Amino acid sequence: MKPVYTILIAGLMFGACNKEMKVKNHTYGNYEDVRISHIALDLNVDFEKKSLSGTAVLNIENLTGASEIVLDHKNMDIEGAEVDGKEATFTIGKYDSTLGAPLIIPITKESKKITVKYRTHADAEALQWLSPEQTHDKKQPFLFSQSQAILARTWIPLMDAPAIRFTYEATIKVPNHLLALMSAANPTEKNKEGIYHFKQEKPIPSYLMAIAVGDVEFKNLGRNTGVYAEPGMIEKSAWEFESMQSMVDSAEALYGPYAWGRYDVLVLPPSFPFGGMENPVLTFATPTIIAGDRSLVSLVAHELAHSWSGNLVTNETWNDFWLNEGFTVYFEQRIMEKIYGHDYAEMLTALSRGELQRTIDSMMIDPEQKPDTKLFLNLDGRNPDDGVTDIAYEKGRFFLRSIENVVGRKNWDAFIIQYFSENSFKTMTTERFIDYLQKNLLNKNTEWAAKINYKDWIYGEGLPENCEKIESTELKKVSAAVTNYSKTRDVAAIDTAGYTTHHWLFLLRNLPKMSAQEMKNLDAKFGLSKGGNSEILCDWFQLCVRNGYNDANNEMRTFLNSVGRRKFLTPIYRELIATTEGKKLAIDIFNQAQSGYHAVAVKTLKDMLGI
Numbered sequence: 120m121k122p123v124y125t126i127l128i129a130g131l132m133f134g135a136c137n138k139e140m141k142v143k144n145h146t147y148g149n150y151e152d153v154r155i156s157h158i159a160l161d162l163n164v165d166f167e168k169k170s171l172s173g174t175a176v177l178n179i180e181n182l183t184g185a186s187e188i189v190l191d192h193k194n195m196d197i198e199g200a201e202v203d204g205k206e207a208t209f210t211i212g213k214y215d216s217t218l219g220a221p222l223i224i225p226i227t228k229e230s231k232k233i234t235v236k237y238r239t240h241a242d243a244e245a246l247q248w249l250s251p252e253q254t255h256d257k258k259q260p261f262l263f264s265q266s267q268a269i270l271a272r273t274w275i276p277l278m279d280a281p282a283i284r285f286t287y288e289a290t291i292k293v294p295n296h297l298l299a300l301m302s303a304a305n306p307t308e309k310n311k312e313g314i315y316h317f318k319q320e321k322p323i324p325s326y327l328m329a330i331a332v333g334d335v336e337f338k339n340l341g342r343n344t345g346v347y348a349e350p351g352m353i354e355k356s357a358w359e360f361e362s363m364q365s366m367v368d369s370a371e372a373l374y375g376p377y378a379w380g381r382y383d384v385l386v387l388p389p390s391f392p393f394g395g396m397e398n399p400v401l402t403f404a405t406p407t408i409i410a411g412d413r414s415l416v417s418l419v420a421h422e423l424a425h426s427w428s429g430n431l432v433t434n435e436t437w438n439d440f441w442l443n444e445g446f447t448v449y450f451e452q453r454i455m456e457k458i459y460g461h462d463y464a465e466m467l468t469a470l471s472r473g474e475l476q477r478t479i480d481s482m483m484i485d486p487e488q489k490p491d492t493k494l495f496l497n498l499d500g501r502n503p504d505d506g507v508t509d510i511a512y513e514k515g516r517f518f519l520r521s522i523e524n525v526v527g528r529k530n531w532d533a534f535i536i537q538y539f540s541e542n543s544f545k546t547m548t549t550e551r552f553i554d555y556l557q558k559n560l561l562n563k564n565t566e567w568a569a570k571i572n573y574k575d576w577i578y579g580e581g582l583p584e585n586c587e588k589i590e591s592t593e594l595k596k597v598s599a600a601v602t603n604y605s606k607t608r609d610v611a612a613i614d615t616a617g618y619t620t621h622h623w624l625f626l627l628r629n630l631p632k633m634s635a636q637e638m639k640n641l642d643a644k645f646g647l648s649k650g651g652n653s654e655i656l657c658d659w660f661q662l663c664v665r666n667g668y669n670d671a672n673n674e675m676r677t678f679l680n681s682v683g684r685r686k687f688l689t690p691i692y693r694e695l696i697a698t699t700e701g702k703k704l705a706i707d708i709f710n711q712a713q714s715g716y717h718a719v720a721v722k723t724l725k726d727m728l729g730i
């Protein structure tokens with residue numbers, strides 16, 4: 120049994136109510152009593168007020184004859200509630216800064232439809248309202264959402280936990296000249312009325328609810344694939360994603376039919392806080408992967424893979440997050456291997472293996488972080504965002520790879536196909552996964568279980584001894600260059616002919632401690648500070664800070680002002696705050712840049728900077 124913590128209902132709106140509320144798995148929702156099967160949204164998008172307003176109609180079934188339904192909501196005004204068309208008296212419980220507050224509506228055994236009239240606040244954390252200047256084309260405003268992990272409740276009153284699935288439909292009214300898109304069947308063209316209708320007929324968890332509104336165009340890429348982007352980005356994006364249709368085809372060939380109809384990607388403005396988000400039908404992506412050389416498209420393979428691991432078979436709680444991400448990184452690598460070949464895919468895996476080791480080493484020496492090196496997390500009473508580390512992704516992936524290594528690819532692939540198909544549109548816990556693994560795979564050979572030793576991986580801290588080390592022939596060439604440079608300090612001898620983004624990353628991550636002058640020489644030869652590849656820039660600026668090379672400060676400031684992807688921001692800011700002087704600079708840059716960052720990035724950085 121998981122511990123639960125309790126929150127006292129303060130009883131705001133309509134009379135006092137001092138009942139204790141249970142919070143389990145980050146939701147107030149009483150989902151074991153009341154089932155939500157469908158949500159219909161009717162919302163107006165107001166860019167001036169930075170608000171969504173309208174109604175959410177929830178189809179419900181009162182399974183246990185409960186006397187109330189409890190919903191999650193945060194940073195929104197509730198303007199009224201109805202039960203089966205009749206006005207209802209609702210109560211709002213005590214506010215918690217992570218979870219928001221419970222919204223309690225009395226129901227009877229027969230109740231079928233709950234209507235909530237509401238209006239979101241300008242600071243609703245899921246939503247980022249961008250001014251025209253914050254977009255690529257700088258002509259029209261833009262709105263996008265990011266609901267994972269528990270932010271759907273800031274723009275829709277619902278039960279906000281991955282264990283709960285529902286279908287949805289929506290009518291969205293937007294200003295003229297803008298297109299609305301959701302994680303559902305989407306329009307490809309604007310209409311004069313600015314009213315768009317959506318339907319998602321497959322049941323999804325709340326964290327996959329998504330909306331974007333902006334001046335975007337569509338370009339078809341293949342049979343069931345396409346890309347949406349601002350007009351000034353659409354051609355570049357279509358070129359970059361040339362392999363998207365073949366990714367979908369490869370994924371289907373590997374692990375079974377794609378369940379969601381179309382697969383499109385929306386390229387967002389640069390403040391998008393993640394690399395990608397697997398919103399069904401429509402992946403949301405950072406523009407920083409449009410590198411001009413197709414070198415960062417593994418991110419699309421990753422988000423596409425979530426169409427199976429995550430969107431079909433969903434982590435039941437955020438403690439089981441590794442089931443979503445570990446499987447997805449594994450699957451991503453298989454797609455990359457199928458399209459680009461074994462050597463290329465192994466180079467990416469080897470690079471990640473290095474990162475995993477670095478993450479483990481740093482988390483293991485911090486008593487607070489050490490327990491979070493387990494695959495199965497304990498996030499009760501914490502923000503699920505705390506679980507978003509390399510552990511779920513990379514330790515998860517290497518665990519699955521270790522199973523493949525023991526049982527052989529043929530058995531493993533057959534198991535995964537069965538796992539996805541038997542558990543489609545269901546949730547999965549770590550415990551049930553282990554059980555499923557034992558009953559459907561490990562039972563075939565008595566030696567396998569001992570070799571795999573899943574307990575060490577899932578419930579143990581750090582990395583099991585037998586975690587694979589990856590040899591990449593490509594990266595060995597870079598290692599040789601690093602060894603030579605470490606001895607000779609001769610920049611001229613570093614031969615980068617044929618380097619891809621990943622060779623560069625490996626080089627930067629393995630260079631020895633250097634003086635500011637040596638950094639300057641490196642920069643002079645390769646023009647790194649002025650580069651255009653965000654992944655490389657991110658590593659380069661960390662190196663600049665670490666080695667006291669201040670000549671790159673202006674470029675670094677520009678970079679931190681122009682991207683909002685948390686994965687790039689945090690390591691650079693973290694490097695900066697290691698010295699008193701650096702910390703001053705970090706706070707100064709943050710104050711200048713934060714209006715361009717999404718709420719989830721702002722929160723992480725404020726925590727880190729202690730402001």
Ligand code: BES
Nearest residue numbers: 267268393394395396397418421507686
């Ligand atoms: N689902 C995640 C993003 C996420 C996780 C958002 C948890 C909020 C909470 C997405 O699939 C993801 O993993 N994105 C990565 C890219 C990937 C290639 C590792 C990212 O954003 O960097």
Ligand code: ZN
Nearest residue numbers: 421425444447
């Ligand atoms: Zn992911």
